[in-house]
Amino acid sequence: MELVSLCPVCGARFREGGCPNGHGGPYLSRVLVGDCEVRDFERFSLLTGTVQQLILTSIEAGEGPGFLYPLFLRLRDFGVLVCS
Amino acid sequence: MQLSRLRELYGGRRELQKAALWNLWLAAKWGRSARAVDRVWAALGGRRLGNPGGGPPERPVNAYMAEHVEFLEAFDGVFAQEAEGGADRNSIEILRASWQLQSWRLAAARSLVEEVPRDSAVLEPLAGDGALGYQLVEEGFAKYVGYGPDVELASRVVPGAGWHKALSACDLRVSADVVLLVDKAAWFVDVVKELRCLARALKPGGLLLVAEPDPALAPAYAAALLLMGALHVLPREQLYKFLRAAGFVQMGRDVEAVPYVLSAWRKPARLELSPSDRWME
Numbered sequence: 001m002e003l004v005s006l007c008p009v010c011g012a013r014f015r016e017g018g019c020p021n022g023h024g025g026p027y028l029s030r031v032l033v034g035d036c037e038v039r040d041f042e043r044f045s046l047l048t049g050t051v052q053q054l055i056l057t058s059i060e061a062g063e064g065p066g067f068l069y070p071l072f073l074r075l076r077d078f079g080v081l082v083c084s
Numbered sequence: 085m086q087l088s089r090l091r092e093l094y095g096g097r098r099e100l101q102k103a104a105l106w107n108l109w110l111a112a113k114w115g116r117s118a119r120a121v122d123r124v125w126a127a128l129g130g131r132r133l134g135n136p137g138g139g140p141p142e143r144p145v146n147a148y149m150a151e152h153v154e155f156l157e158a159f160d161g162v163f164a165q166e167a168e169g170g171a172d173r174n175s176i177e178i179l180r181a182s183w184q185l186q187s188w189r190l191a192a193a194r195s196l197v198e199e200v201p202r203d204s205a206v207l208e209p210l211a212g213d214g215a216l217g218y219q220l221v222e223e224g225f226a227k228y229v230g231y232g233p234d235v236e237l238a239s240r241v242v243p244g245a246g247w248h249k250a251l252s253a254c255d256l257r258v259s260a261d262v263v264l265l266v267d268k269a270a271w272f273v274d275v276v277k278e279l280r281c282l283a284r285a286l287k288p289g290g291l292l293l294v295a296e297p298d299p300a301l302a303p304a305y306a307a308a309l310l311l312m313g314a315l316h317v318l319p320r321e322q323l324y325k326f327l328r329a330a331g332f333v334q335m336g337r338d339v340e341a342v343p344y345v346l347s348a349w350r351k352p353a354r355l356e357l358s359p360s361d362r363w364m365e
Contacts, residue, residue, distance in 0.1 A: 005243050008221060018244070025244020026221045026228060046161075046175055048154045050147075051182045066241045070213035071181040073237075078174040 001036075001076065001083055003029045003069055029066025033058050036076070036083035043080045055081075087339040087346040090195040090295075094188070094341050095146025103149045103302075103342040105141035110156050110304035114163040120310040124303045127317035148188035152305075152343065155186055159308045166311065180312045184215040192344055193219060193266045196293040200262055205229060207260035207285055209253060209268050209278070214238030216266065217245055229258055253281035260285050265294045266344075269323055270306075270314040279330035283351050292332055292349040295341075296323055302343030320345050 005027040006012075007019035014020055019027065036059045038044050044052065055071070058064025059081075064072075075081040094100055115121040144150045158179060165171040183189070193216050197206065202224040211217055211230030214237065220228045221242055229246035230238060231253065239247040250256055254277065263282050272278040286292065298320045299306035306317050318326075324334070324347075332349035339346045 003240055008224075024226075026217075026226060026246075027243045028218065028221060029241055029243065043175060043178060046158045046178050047182045048151050048158065048186065050151050050187055051185055054185070065218070067185065067213070067215045067218040069241055070215075070237050071178075071185065074177055074181050078178065080178070 001034055001069075001072055002032050003066055004032060005029050006066070029069070030063050031058065031066055031069040031072055032063050033072065034062070034083055036072075036081045038080065039082045040078075040080040043078065044075070086199065087196075087336070087348065089198065090192055090341045090344075090346060091339060093191055093195060094148050095144065099144045099146040099149045100340070100342045102142055102144040103152055106144075106153045106156065107302040107304040107342065109141050110160075111307060114159070114304065114307060118163045118166060118307060118311075120163075120166075120307040121303070123310060124299045124306045124317050127299055127306075127319055127322075128303075148191055149342075151186060152188045155183065156304050156308060159304075159311065162311060163307075171311065176312060179308075181213065183312065184212050189267065190216065190219050192295040192341070192346070193264060194223065196264060196266070196295055196346065197223065197225070197262070200225075200291070200293075203227065204261035205259065206262045206264055207231075207253075207258060207282070208264050208266075209282065210271050211235060211238050211247075214241040214245075216264070217242045220264075221245060229260060231256055252278055253285050254278070256281070256285055258285050259287055260290060261287055262291045262293060265292060265296060267295070267297065267309070269296050269318050269326075270309055270316045273315065275316065275318070275323075276326045276329050279326055279332070283331045286351045288351060288353045290351045292327070292351070294323075294327075294347045294349065295344040296320075297343040298340070298345045301340060301345070305343040 004013050007023050008028050009023040010021045162171045205227040206225050208230045211232045217230045231248040231250040233251050235247040235249050299317050335348045
């Protein structure tokens with residue numbers, strides 16, 4: 001699971017430094033999810049339907065908005081998600 | 085400032101009433117065993133708000149209010165565990181992480197800044213995982229500044245924003261046009277001191293936009309915040325006393341939108357002196 005930065009002006013993606021097209025920050029981000037699946041449904045059900053849907057859609061798409069990254073990390077660390 | 089727009093987004097009076105009833109019903113349900121709920125009643129001067137009784141109230145249909153109720157219901161099991169000796173900390177961590185992403189919470193913040201010029205410097209105290217900062221940058225606020233005791237994760241979620249690792253606004257040397265207070269005051273160690281330092285960080289004439297929960301409107305939500313680590317239960321009247329003590333002046337009337345009360349405050353262009361200071365003029 002990793003984060004890439006996303007320039008809100010031109011949509012360029014980059015891993016380090018600033019926008020390759022010279023636009024200044026702040027930037028947004030995308031979380032690249034990799035191959036994940038839900039293992040602990042009991043704890044996963046603590047999330048509201050909307051947040052569950054965001055997580056599941058991101059897993060299906062392989063990436064999601066960067067603001068999901070902290071939640072993804074916790075779900076993975078607590079064994080709710082298993083990611084390879 | 086159109087603070088009442090959030091009421092419309094939340095579905096209007098009837099939907100807000102349903103959310104308030106759910107708050108009462110869940111607080112009464114948890115109250116049999118939860119210390120957090122006792123603290124909420126104590127903060128309200130010992131008055132227990134009426135229990136709607138019977139079965140669960142009618143469920144809201146508005147997407148924001150329905151998610152608010154769903155979020156509260158997720159605490160059911162955690163409060164039951166708490167009563168049996170201790171809730172699972174990992175579950176609370178997950179709830180806290182997902183709380184920051186709740187659509188009704190982010191909608192409140194968006195609604196507050198709707199009319200704020202996008203070139204304003206916006207300061208967010210205790211920015212957590214950066215979910216709100218992300219929203220603001222997405223909305224075009226390029227001069228966003230956030231602080232908190234640990235901003236490492238947030239600074240990766242919104243790279244290049246003005247992140248400051250600081251326990252308090254008192255440690256900051258920034259100058260903001262707007263301070264955004266959404267679900268923050270209950271987490272300040274010393275509320276008045278923090279508000280004073282936020283006032284110092286605001287430019288003269290700057291705005292403080294507030295969406296803070298009122299335990300009288302949303303007792304279950306206030307109890308859930310305590311379980312997630314909030315330090316205080318702050319009834320609206322108490323918070324307003326603190327805001328005035330910090331030198332802020334309220335603009336217009338406040339607006340109730342369960343679980344929040346929205347209000348706008350201004351730092352006077354010229355600071356009001358206390359009577360004891362005025363003799364020097």
